[in-house]
Structures are given as structure tokens and as C-alpha cells.
Amino acid sequence: MTGVAEMGDVVDAIVGQWAKERPDVVEDFWPVELLARVQRLARVVDKSVKTTAAAHGIEHGEFDVLTILQRSGPPYMLPAGALLKASMVTSGAITNRIDRMEAKGLVERVREGADRRTVKIRLTEHGHEVIRVALADHLAAYAELLAGVDRRLVEQTAEGLRQVLESLGDTA
Amino acid sequence: MTGVAEMGDVVDAIVGQWAKERPDVVEDFWPVELLARVQRLARVVDKSVKTTAAAHGIEHGEFDVLTILQRSGPPYMLPAGALLKASMVTSGAITNRIDRMEAKGLVERVREGADRRTVKIRLTEHGHEVIRVALADHLAAYAELLAGVDRRLVEQTAEGLRQVLESLGDTA
């Protein structure tokens, strides 16, 4: 034990508190070691996305929609329902996002399919331009978040989370 | 390659889409492998906490405050500012939470210190009872989330996230 790698993060402190306060169920706290860290890191990541989005005049949720459309490839157009499934929010949120984004000229509603219930959402030229630039900033910010960690560890940890997500049915 | 462990989760599909659509910057997507999974898993965890909290008549944020107070140990009382730091939300949110929780009889505001600016928040008997029962459900739900994954992998993954959090200064 050289002590070099023995710092401890906030979750260590939290689990330590629980061990003192609830020694009776200390054996049941092992999931907290992973899931509490997931939650804390997610807040940091959320903040990063929010900052990047704000720098380009859009909201977090709007950035989300832009990336979904961009990565869907040509013709950069998806039914509202597809955005709903891809974004993990409720239908009301999607409608509101599209309303705001349409007002900003980022996307446009297209109603021309055979099924007149569906509304397709298409990226405009302006939307393309915004996400093109914002994505570069986004990836840079992401890289910055992990700059202090060994890349191999990042990969291993990502792999661990993938197995958790797969076991939860988060599959394509 | 037997194919047994080659399922792929949603993030695999997302990164695959990006690789096709933006092959020019495909090398910059490696942080997404970790951080996108952190975000997706965090949503699942959030939903679990929300469900557990709702089953006991409280909100997600109120559950958060109860756990902070409980694990702080006797006398189960902290200044509002301590809740603020521990909860990763803004000051307005803490005031609102305490207002609601006081109305429900879960906590009480105590103004009796030397510094009359500070307000201490103390767990009531009722609050104690609620978090005592809710915590058991919470831990059971957490264990359920990880039931399909090898425990050793959970530990390794948690360790990886700890190093990330430490590098980001998320220390006690």
C-alpha cells in the first residue's frame, strides 16, 4: 500500500457515512458504489452538454434532437415518434422542443407521407450548420472531461457499463 | 469469436451511426462510449429512485434530502447550506424542498444557533420512519438493477468511475 491511489471520492465518503449509520445493512450498499457514481458523473456530463448547447444558442434538449437527426443520416428527417423513442423523454417534451426549434429555424415539420398522423421532422440548412459546429465543441468538451484518465481505463469502464445496459434491455 | 457476448447496446448503435455519418471525426468519439452510457444509465437510475420515492409519498429530491440527513448521523440535522452542497442543486431548489418537506412533517427548520443567518434542518420522527422504510426499498431496487451482472464487473466498473470522478475533483 503505497498510498498513491488512495484518495477517495465523494461516493466513498457517502458509503462511509452509511457504514457508520446503518451497519446493519452495510452489505446491501454495494450497488451504490456504481450507481451513485453514475448519477454524480451524469450531472457533470449534463452540465457540460448544457454549457456547450448554450454557447450555440440552444437548450440541452434541442441539442439532443439535433444530434439525433444528424446521426440518422440523409435525408436528416425522422418521424416525431422516432425522436420520442431516441430521446427518453415524454411526448409533450418532444412537441415543445420541435415547436421551439421550428421557431428558431433549426428544423421543419413535414407532413407529406401516406400516414397523415405522422409528422416528420427535418433538419434545415441552419440546423445542419448549428449542429456541425456545436458537435465539434461537444466532443472537445467530452474529451476534456476524460483528459485526466487513462484511455484504457475509459474503455474498460465503458465496457462495464455496456454490459449493465445490455442486461437492462437497453438494446437497439 | 463465438458471438456469445456480441449483442451491442443502444450506444453501440449510436456510435455506429456517427461513424457512418461523420467518418472524418470518428477518432474523437471515444469519450462518447463512456459518457453516453453514463447518461443513459443515469436516466434508468433516476426513474428507479423516483418510483421508490413515489411509493412512499415523496419526490425524488425529497428522498435525496432525507438520505443526506439520515446518513449524516445524530443529531440528524444539517445547515441548509450543507444540503445545498451535498445535493448538487441550486439554493432555490433546496428552499423549496424544505418548504414542502416541512409541510409534510418530514423535517423542521431550527433557528437556534449563534449565527442567525443559518437555518438548520432536522429530521423529524416521521421523517426518520419514512426514510428507514424507503431506504430498504431503494437498496432492493438498486440491487435489482444490477441483478443481471457479475458482481466483480460491477466493482471494477465502479472503480473506473471513481477514478474519473477523482480526476474531476469530485472529492470530499
Add this chain to the structure above:
DNA sequence: CTTGATAATCTCAACGTTGAAATAAAAGCA
């Protein structure tokens, strides 16, 4: 066709959070 059920989107009030400004008390300093 007509009816009933299913599907896709939108509406809207309620809710919790944000973020900046306000309030009030304590600490530092002349």
C-alpha cells in the same frame, strides 16, 4: 361501409428547478 380499437401527435395545467435579485446577519477593518 360502419364500428371499435389502435396509433401518432398535440394540448395544457401542474410541477420542480434555475438563476438572479433581495433580504438579513456576521465579519473585517478603519
Add this chain to the structure above:
DNA sequence: TGCTTTTATTTCAACGTTGAGATTATCAAG
């Protein structure tokens, strides 16, 4: 003491999401 700065909490309007219900269109029988 008097004055300024700092600290702790509260206030409040704006914001985005939720979640249930309404709307409109399609599909499946009969």
C-alpha cells in the same frame, strides 16, 4: 462605532418536463 464586504437563506418569475387527456387518422373486423 461606522462602513463595507462576505455569507446564508429566501423570493420569484421564467423555463422545460411530466402525464393525462383530447384530437385526428389508420387499421381490423364484421
